[in-house]
Amino acid sequence: MVIRQLPPDLINRIAAGEVVERPASVVKELIENAVDAGARRLDIATAGGGLRLIRISDDGTGMDRGDLALAVERHATSKLAGDDLSSILTLGFRGEALPSIGAVARLSIASRARGANDAYEISVDAGRKSKLKPSALSAGTRVEVRDLFYATPARLKFMKSERAENAAIAEMVKRLALARPDIAFAFASEERTVFRLEACQPGLLEHGLTRLGRILGPDFVKDALPVRAVRGGVLLEGFAGLPTLHRPNSLQLHLIVNGRPVRDRLLAGTVRAAYGDLLPQGRYPVLALFLSLPPGEVDVNVHPAKTELRFRDSNGVRSLIIGALREALGAAGHRATASLSEAALSRMAPPPGRGARPESFEKRAFGLAERAQAPFTPLSEPSADTRGSVAGDDASDTAYPLGAARAQLNDTFIVAATEDALVIVDQHAAHERLVYERLKRSFANGGISRQLLLIPEVVELDGDAASSLSAAAVELERLGLVIEPFGPASVLVREVPSLFGTGDVKGLLADLAAELAETEGDGETRLLAGRLDHVLSTMACHGSVRAGRRLNPEEMNALLRDMESTPFTGQCNHGRPTYIELKLADIEKLFSRR
């Protein structure tokens, strides 16, 4: 074997393998260059999934002829003034994107330096550079990439369908646009506009939400909580979705560090730790967090595509994120999801053709008459004490955030009225959350108080379940549950948490046994403590007011007042909302009163 120095062309093609994985990576590099050049408006156009054409025009500083010639050379950059890699505030710095793209495609760049009288263009075709030519471009820079990967057929074979590549490009544009709400983006594919994003005023909290809404969806805006924290030289700002707005994967967790959207391996775990038991198992919230910190605190030179970075103090950053998110979620307290209420409202909208055709009216009237048979328990039913209590408390109760209980529906939902809205509460979900929060609090405050069962309850289980529960007896006692082995396949329950009330003991033990089975092999004593939240949540679930229990007005109002004074009552332990609120104004709209 003879060692040889590779020709520059080949070096560029090799580098392209890392930097330019697919059309979306070209789009990323070109957008980043335009952003670094101070552009206020970017136009992106593609054809053939970006393989036939990618064209990006910007109104940034542009390049003069000398810079334009250098820009396509390897390791030529204007972004490292000194030799210091620890003070990078630009998105690019490696000086290899343009030569890499030029090595595997037909690249042409036209540019006019700001204030210059003439514009120039240069092209690179599979590594072969053209001479500089005059161009008619009036301002900024326009980069065109045609026939991507035609020079590397092996890579071309790995491309997905045009549609998949287009989707990846659109995602990429959105990700970058999310990081820079102050820049306008227009994206067109096959000469048709896909989306246009107007520039938002700088000042993230007031205006950034508009851009986030365009990208993360209108539900996000309705359910977004502002997040802000400062520690040392680190500033964290952004918006986090309510836990009820959850997704099956972590793709909608956006972290932007010093203007750079990054994939942080630990972010998903960090966010899950912050949301904790507010989220259903295996689901992720939607959020966009902007982190600003001195450039020396991060190393961006980790990966050729620059989508990953390392924090010098990663624990500090993560605890800042967790703290800020918990604070935002805590402050939101019992706030329920607005987007769900709206969905409910739209489902309630009267059928089209209202009043037009008699038969449709008849049908509806029939429907109403039928529904009148449904179980509905108004509080104003002629029971003296009921009427007294409701009438008496009424004036003040409607001033509470969750209002005054008016009725119970199907023995499952509490219907309450505030001064400007109708509130519907899922009594089981709400109570479960209350019990759970109380169990957690009393556990943290030194112990869960227990109640002795007058008659110890024998619970039959299978042999495995009984023995693993008995083995965990000491731990369970700390959680307020006192059990003893009782024969080969049963346990005897002597005491339960006081908050458990007259809950379902057998159901609880069966679920706890399942919890234990899941962590089997973890060693006997650690297993419950590590899943404390789970165990307490299981207890809360079985100890809560079931759907299907009739409540009296005092019980209902007490539940509403409890919800208001307990944190995190906007959703139950499974992430379902505990209540929805329909504004009177919206109800009036339904009846065309507005």
Ligand SMILES: Nc1ncnc2c1ncn2[C@@H]1O[C@H](COP(=O)(O)OP(=O)(O)OP(=O)(O)O)[C@@H](O)[C@H]1O
């Ligand atoms: N749209 C543009 N407007 C003005 N100058 C540009 C533009 N695109 C590229 N340049 C100039 O060309 C140089 C080379 O760009 P290239 O993307 O190859 O490297 P880079 O951005 O410096 O680093 P990286 O490889 O990390 O992207 C840049 O440093 C910049 O000076």
Ligand SMILES: [Mg+2]
């Ligand atoms: Mg670049």
